[in-house]
Amino acid sequence: MTMNKPVGEHETLLTEARLGTPPSQALIKYHDIPALAREKRQFREFNAVDRAHTVMLAEQGILPPAVAGLILEGLVEIRGMDPETFPMDPMKGSFLLQIESFLFARMSEDVGGQMHTGRSRIDQGATVRRLYKRNRLLAVLDRMNGFRAALIGKAALHSHAIMPGYTHMQQAQPWVFGHYLLSIVSRLDDDFDRLVEAYARVNLNPLGAVGLSGTSWPLDRQRTTELLGFGGLIDNSKLGREAFYAAEAIAALSFVMSTLNDLATDLHIWSSTEFGFVESDDAYCGTSSIFPQKKNPAGLETVKKAAGGATTWLATALATFRAEGTGDQAVRDLPLIDDAFDTVEGVLDLFTGIIETLIVHEKRMRAALDGSWCTASNLADVIVRETGLSFRQVHHAVARLVRIALAEKITPETVTAQLLDRAAEETLGRRLGMDETMLRTALDPDIFVKTRMTVGSVAPSEIDRMVEVARGRLASGLGWHRAENARIATASAKLDAATDAILVAHRQ
Structure with missing residues (x-):
């Protein structure tokens, strides 16, 4: 993190006006620097919120055109910068204040400071975090679509691969590997829907709620909602800083990890020498330093390991919120969710490759039914x-x-x-x-499979039907994702156009 000296003769820090001593080195080390590292990940979202708010202030006549033009010039300059090289000084405080400091150096505090008219760090930060989580959710949902596609393709390829089915880890009835994979796809469909439902509650605009009670400035909250691509408004200003949506999102992410864990565990067991039903491609395996014969399914083990921590995500989130009542701003953020997004995205990426290259030993599966009483x-x-x-x-x-x-x-x-x-x-x-x-x-196991007649059974015709159902649900998910990305792109284009219109007028 770059350490800069104050720009100009003296830049009044936000804390100096109220506090008699500067922040301690310990506070900077354990609070300010980690907080800035998290906020830097939201660099693009910070810039979008600042531009949308400034555009709205100009359109409402709250900011003079010349002031709005100068501020937007600075914000456009920031937009073109690399987040990693953006100058920051932890002494100055949160990322909002880092941006203000950058603007002050170019246009003075009496101009740049007007950007904060009609907002608080509370609603500004809440808006940034919602935008960031919305974008991360879209990335996860995109990965889920890719993973579902890989599973459906593998299920269709092995839609007639007869194998033993297990309950209590004992052979229960003849089964079909494609049927098994489709059961995982069905669970992922539900996981996808849960994330979409959480997304709808994440994608609401708190900007304009200000600190608590709204403001006397004539803000147009619908306009910032439009420019930032939100699906609606946080209606009650008291709830502008609420972050329980993050707990809901992290719960939905936990469900995804639970599904992935179950699949990885089954495939891990079935890839053992004793079963030998499936085998990970060499590209997703490791070896032993002492046992020359071993081919360890390292990819599957990585998925299972990652899923372990996911079981505590929701409990940790709720525990974080538990003591705040309705007035404590300090824990309205949930840094844990950033790690959750990273984990789910990464595991889905890894697991998609594992499934696409998975080797299925159909003959070994069928041979396991020889001498079996599972019929x-x-x-x-x-x-x-x-x-x-x-x-x-x-x-x-x-x-x-x-x-x-x-x-x-x-x-x-x-x-x-x-x-x-x-x-x-x-x-x-x-x-x-x-x-x-x-x-x-x-x-006869083969006759068993052919004679199943109930909806959802292992009968060949039913598996073929369920493959088509799964493809239909995947197509729906892909369509939703495309439409949402297009809607957000349209909002982004509107924000750019509104920014450009003010800048053109300012430069004339």
Whole structure:
């Protein structure tokens, strides 16, 4: 951070007018410098808010045209600067005051100081933070669209890859890998919607709420809303500095990380030697310094590690806000959310590459069903239809059949109707007399998948339908994102045009 001497003979610092001593070195080190580092990330948003407010003041006749023109010239100069090289002196305070200092050096305090007419650092800062979070949310949503597209593509490619399905980590029924991936896509669709809903509450304009009670200046809050591309106004001036929207946004980001963690955990397990269902591409793996044979799924482990901290994001946010009541400005910001945005964006970027290059061993998945009794529930259904017995009665008989078969090392491929009758006699006191061919068919995993008929099942036709549904929801998400970016671009163009109009008039 650049340390500059005060410009001119003497620049009166904001704190000097009220405080008798300058800030301590400890306060500067632990409060001012970290705060400036966070605010510097919002450099573009600061500039947009300053320009929109100045344009509005000029249009309302609050600022003389000559003053507005000089201020906007300085702000346009700032807009073209590199945030990393913008001159800052922590002694001068927050980033708002750094910008004012820059302007004062070019046009004096009596001119540059008029930019702050009709606003407070409270509503100005709140507006900057909302703009910044809006832009970060759009970036996350863009990454989510890319990740959903990768998952849908992989699901369509493996829409007929039969594998064991698990509950309690035990084989439960035959499954399809594409069906599994589509279940993750469906969760991400909900995560996307949650973020869009949070976005709508983030994208509201607090500028003009001032410190608490509004102002006597005739501000046009609708105009700054238009120029900054907000979706609406914070209506109650008391709520101008509220930041609970950040807690909602961070909660939605936590849901995304939870979904990514579940997917990464499953793929991590399935990439173990014992399963061997999937394999990360070499580009997303590491090796061992001692075990020559190992190929470690480092990418998946990185996702899981990042997701661990996400479980505390919302609790931390609410804990930060807990003691403020309704009047404490100090904790209205939530620096944690910047880290959350970085984490989610980065993990989505990493995970998209992992999924796009994921190696799926379909033959290994199907082979895991050899000798499996995970079609036992289907056998029970068939017996119920054939005999009219209750499912609970038949469940007993089939469970006993599996118990006998496992004890006597009999596989589903070699089980006989005679053995089924034995199990039925032990549990129901009667034989079932099932046809041998029907017994074999009922225990066939491939037939199991083909005969599912309910909406959302693993039947090939249902998976194909769900792929199209997922593509439709993705198209909707892509359309929303394009439209929102276009709307914001239009607002930005209006701000530039309004700025240029004032500057042209000023230079004539």
